[in-house]
Amino acid sequence: MHIVVCIKQVPGTTKVQINPETNTLIREGVEAIINPFDENALEAALVLKETGGAKVTVLCMGPPQAETALRESMARGADDIVLLCDRAFAGSDTWATSYALAQGIRTLGAVDLVFCGKQAIDGDTAQVGPGVAEFLGWPVITYVRKLEVKDGKALIERTFEDGYEKIEAPLPCVLTTVKEMNVPRMASLKGRMRAKKAEIKVLTAEAVKADPKEIGLKGSPTRVVKIFTPPKKSSGVRIDGTEPSVAAREIVSRLKEQKVI
Numbered sequence: 001m002h003i004v005v006c007i008k009q010v011p012g013t014t015k016v017q018i019n020p021e022t023n024t025l026i027r028e029g030v031e032a033i034i035n036p037f038d039e040n041a042l043e044a045a046l047v048l049k050e051t052g053g054a055k056v057t058v059l060c061m062g063p064p065q066a067e068t069a070l071r072e073s074m075a076r077g078a079d080d081i082v083l084l085c086d087r088a089f090a091g092s093d094t095w096a097t098s099y100a101l102a103q104g105i106r107t108l109g110a111v112d113l114v115f116c117g118k119q120a121i122d123g124d125t126a127q128v129g130p131g132v133a134e135f136l137g138w139p140v141i142t143y144v145r146k147l148e149v150k151d152g153k154a155l156i157e158r159t160f161e162d163g164y165e166k167i168e169a170p171l172p173c174v175l176t177t178v179k180e181m182n183v184p185r186m187a188s189l190k191g192r193m194r195a196k197k198a199e200i201k202v203l204t205a206e207a208v209k210a211d212p213k214e215i216g217l218k219g220s221p222t223r224v225v226k227i228f229t230p231p232k233k234s235s236g237v238r239i240d241g242t243e244p245s246v247a248a249r250e251i252v253s254r255l256k257e258q259k260v261i
């Protein structure tokens with residue numbers, strides 16, 4: 001079985017600053033990590049490798065610095081690491097990212113299963129997993145919390161807010177994982193040594209036969225009109241230690257003052 005895990009390198013903080021002139025994230029000086037949900041995706045793939053035998057390829061679209069995330073994946077047990085890297089991909093929105101990743105997956109030969117995280121903690125759209133599936137023409141099952149592969153089928157538990165559903169899907173398919181699925185492992189020392197020396201396969205837009213009209217800013221139908229940090233909410237006013245009728249009158253008077261009612 002050949003499993004591909006899509007990982008994104010994201011800032012390791014929620015306190016990301018926005019450049020007010022360019023409306024883009026300021027990434028300089030911010031530690032980069034593997035998107036946490038993608039760590040669960042990788043762990044799920046490594047468990048399948050250990051229990052049933054599989055080759056695990058990790059795929060990332062990003063700048064050359066994404067090499068760190070790929071080496072970390074190999075240190076944890078991935079067999080191959082592939083970086084989709086080309087200036088032509090810069091500015092890709094979720095549509096163009098999904099297309100580029102799908103093209104990357106097509107060049108990796110026969111693939112049985114693709115894992116993505118539920119969502120990226122910076123972009124947060126949760127669109128790329130389903131987007132990749134759509135471009136590949138494969139089924140997608142999102143929010144996967146449990147998985148077994150048996151007789152060429154994926155037997156899945158898919159999370160809901162108040163429960164789960166059991167789904168059977170044919171292979172190949174795309175799955176997106178939630179953090180309840182597993183606890184990602186740490187890299188071993190031996191793994192780190194191997195990853196340090198490993199060769200990263202770098203694929204350009206041309207190598208994955210990407211249509212230039214479908215990638216980068218040109219291929220991105222989304223336009224970011226404005227990005228801003230919402231103003232901090234005030235802590236509000238507490239009215240306690242008084243009769244409910246008095247408190248109610250106080251609230252009404254304050255709401256009138258604020259012209260809410």
Ligand SMILES: Cc1cc2nc3c(=O)[nH]c(=O)nc-3n(C[C@H](O)[C@H](O)[C@H](O)COP(=O)(O)OP(=O)(O)OC[C@H]3O[C@@H](n4cnc5c(N)ncnc54)[C@H](O)[C@@H]3O)c2cc1C
Nearest residue numbers: 006061091093094097116117119120123124125126127128
């Ligand atoms: C007009 C526009 C221009 C943009 N320009 C840039 C830019 O120049 N540089 C930039 O970094 N971002 C850019 N972005 C943001 C970029 O489009 C998104 O970060 C990206 O498409 C992924 O979306 P997301 O973060 O919401 O991922 P989600 O859909 O939330 O991610 C779900 C899962 O998909 C997989 N995944 C997502 N992205 C990748 C990836 N790159 N490689 C491998 N797997 C992945 C992971 O498994 C992840 O857990 C731009 C966005 C727009 C709208």
